[in-house]
Amino acid sequence: MRVNKFVEHILVLPEDDANRQIINGFILNLSVNKTAIQVLPIANGWKKVVDKFKNDHVSEMGKFPKRMIVLVIDFDDYKEPDGLSYENRLIYIKSQVPEELQERVFILGSRTAPEKLKNDMKKSFEDIGEALAKDCVENTNETWEHHLLRHNENELKRVRLAVKPFLFN
Numbered sequence: 001m002r003v004n005k006f007v008e009h010i011l012v013l014p015e016d017d018a019n020r021q022i023i024n025g026f027i028l029n030l031s032v033n034k035t036a037i038q039v040l041p042i043a044n045g046w047k048k049v050v051d052k053f054k055n056d057h058v059s060e061m062g063k064f065p066k067r068m069i070v071l072v073i074d075f076d077d078y079k080e081p082d083g084l085s086y087e088n089r090l091i092y093i094k095s096q097v098p099e100e101l102q103e104r105v106f107i108l109g110s111r112t113a114p115e116k117l118k119n120d121m122k123k124s125f126e127d128i129g130e131a132l133a134k135d136c137v138e139n140t141n142e143t144w145e146h147h148l149l150r151h152n153e154n155e156l157k158r159v160r161l162a163v164k165p166f167l168f169n
Contacts, residue, residue: 003038008166010068018114019072025129031137046073073109106159111148
């Protein structure tokens with residue numbers, strides 16, 4: 001579904017299909033205003049999420065000041081050949097966001113690949129997404145406190161403050 005670019009809305013750019021399925025589950029929550037959120041095609045890698053954001057969305061966000069975007073990535077809980085640990089991945093990605101957009105860009109994701117989260121929780125990706133939305137609607141953190149999601153705490157606080165007024169019925 002396409003959003004109205006002239007009212008508050010949020011785009012979601014998923015790294016991979018697993019993240020897309022979690023987002024789709026989030027949107028299935030009956031309290032989510034489906035006209036205010038749009039899931040973009042998967043990027044196929046966290047670095048490609050950053051590239052797509054910079055190449056396709058930075059200028060558009062300048063044109064549409066009511067637009068927000070969530071970059072959904074795997075934080076890959078290991079040290080990569082490029083030297084970016086999961087802790088530094090967030091710092092790196094934020095450094096790629098222009099200062100004037102910092103308040104409208106959010107970075108969330110599992111500390112490992114979402115498949116590990118799915119196995120740990122013994123839920124489908126969609127059920128995980130619905131549970132995450134339920135936490136947002138009810139101001140709880142039951143699912144968000146899972147050890148593979150807990151690191152999202154600061155970004156989650158920011159995104160909740162920004163989107164709660166228009167994203168939830």
